[in-house]
Amino acid sequence: MKKLLALCAALLVALTVAACATDEQALRDSSSPLLSAREVKDIFVGNTVTSADGKVYFFDRSGVVVGKGAYGDKVKANWNITPEGQLCFSNWNSNFAPSACYKVFFDNVSQQRKLVDANGDVQYTVINILTGNPNNF
16 A cells, blocks of 8 residues: 555656656657747747737848737847847837846747747747848838
């Protein structure tokens, strides 16, 4: 009986730890690569991206990002890419968008780019990339 209780306790701990895994850990576990600064630049600089939640952003080469938020509102901020490849935003023209940096992964399962915050949570999924600024933001 003691062995059974010990086994149940170990199983409960294992399940609890597994439930706490972050999105980032799941991406790493599926061998999804963390993109380099060069790869992140190739995706974003001079291009328009659409996220899964309907946001559309144009990344101007000058370091300004402009676009349409989830509610159709025009948004603007500054952006840069760190030497480690993180995509960072600052000085948003809206109160709800904090300054933050995101790791960019290529998700091997969905074949999409995922932006992961400092907590390890996916905040944005890029579903489309267009060359240039076809929306004239």
